[in-house]
Amino acid sequence: MGALRRFGLFLVEFIVGDDWTLAVVVVIALAVTWALSHTGFPGWVALVVMVMTALVASVGRARRAVARRRRAE
């Protein structure tokens, strides 16, 4: 069980990386894309906007974290 758990954690770390919120946004954005595409709306617009916003927001969070660390030093 320990080895299986370690392997699972490794897989998550390998694919998801430092910021898990990006993975969560991708899942939500794909669900929204699926729903919109089945109502005739171009769902790809929602996917692109949500993913790019999440990326910029993630970088922004990292920037604030680095700024806090630099101020503390």
Added chain:
Amino acid sequence: MHIVLLVLSTFFAATVEMVEALTIVLAVGVTRGWRPVVMGMTGAFVALGGLVALLGPAVDRIPLNSLRLVVGGLLLVFGLQWLRKAILRAGGLKALHDEDAIYKEELGRLQAAGGGQGRVDWYGVTVAFKGVFLEGLEVVFIVVTFGATQGHTGAAALAAVAALVVVAGIGVVVHRPLTRVPENTLKFVVGIMLTSFGLFWSAEGAGARWPGNDLFILAVIAMTAAVAGATVAVLRAGDTSRLQALG
């Protein structure tokens, strides 16, 4: 169009990963001898080849739309991780990847580890295996996802092997870490490509239809590059003003 971009992306990604693996392998060879390197590398390549042989045909059996949704989604998450790190590096918020520094650090660690007096230096074998396997795993992920969603596993695998041959060939000749490979730029480009392909395929898997069909991938790449470039520009501007404020 897709196959050219796919081959180029895989080649660049594999080049970056092989350069990183070469640094570790060289450090092991110089400090512990070349026998553990050969053993570790052989084991890693067998394991990686086995993974491609196992996963490639397995994902081929999944219906295309479900495959594009799941595999495209995974590629998108994976690509975003690459791109995020590349943006942070380019924006000065994360240390640039420096093969020379990593090589020196690895040399110190391997020399300090001691041992290696028996018939087989298992420490050296393990370090070489881990270095090649973990770096190669990212390449396998890219080859399998590209191959599965576009049906070009062979082309993607060939691009990866070509990168391996080029990097290993140069490594044998120069016999030191390849510090002149523009690794950080390549990582930035690969991050853009992985994110763009992930967006494209996962959207198709979710039932979306891109305008202009396959050609629209170029627009997606351009858009991702524009967002990434603009983010880096903002970070650099912010960093400069902060440095000026500190000064």
